[in-house]
Amino acid sequence: MTNHEAPTPPYDYSPITERPTIRWPGGARVAFYVGLNIEHFLPGVPSTSIWPGTAELQPDPLNHGWRDYGPRVGIWRTIDSLDRYGIRASALVNSTATVEYPQIVAAGNRRDWAWLAHGSTNSVLHAGLDADAERRALTDIVDTIATATGQRPRGWMGPALTETYRTPELLAELGLEYVLDWTNDDQPYRLRVPGMLSVPYSVELNDLGLFGKGTSGPEFVRIVRDQYEQLRADSADSGRVMALALHPFVSGQPFRAKYVDEALAYLAAQPDVWLTTSDDIARHYRDTVD
Known part of the structure; x- marks a missing residue:
């Protein structure tokens, strides 16, 4: 039985207490x-x-307009904050978005963002595909992003973090090197798929989940600080990774933006933090950890 046919995740169990030491730059x-x-x-x-009561309607101005606030307005507030603190985004981009929003692609390229493949559209989950259909879909997604951005993606995150059992294998065939979908660790690790x-x-630590559950702006800042402080304490013997997931239609809202800015200001001021991208984390781990 091959890995993608087995009803198991594409990785082995590895307690964080029994691994090679990670040293960040x-x-x-x-x-x-x-x-x-x-x-x-x-x-x-x-x-x-934001309101399930109209989600099945066509059209659904309430929910579609809420989501569409992100590329039209919210992301530009987020970009201002990232620029203020010298943070390059790890851009989790739908391939359709690179075609529909060329101004965002241009803004990201001016800032040397890392571009990760995030499926075709977040309206369609990456699931239920046979091998040939998935290979065609992934090839089109990766090629579209590479053409639009000038950078071939090295990483993948599925829409709503979705994969099939063969997704990592097919991504490796396309030259990708890592995935974000398995949110089970504070360190990078190798999958069973070679490479x-x-x-x-x-x-x-995700604005969609936190603010969607009623977290206030000041509570969001405290949560970010708590996350960093605990990971820093954990890192006495080996480095850790902290990811902050942002959706511009959520955290780009006017009444939330200043709290995102405050959280980024706090992190940027920490002497023990490496402000980086998921691409560079994967590269450094691959180059330095057996």
């Missing part, structure tokens, strides 16, 4: 990156919603 203890979700949604297809890594991402 410059003696940093925590590698921090912003996973900036740049998503395109299809009008008339139910997806992430593929898992890099930490977070569904907990």
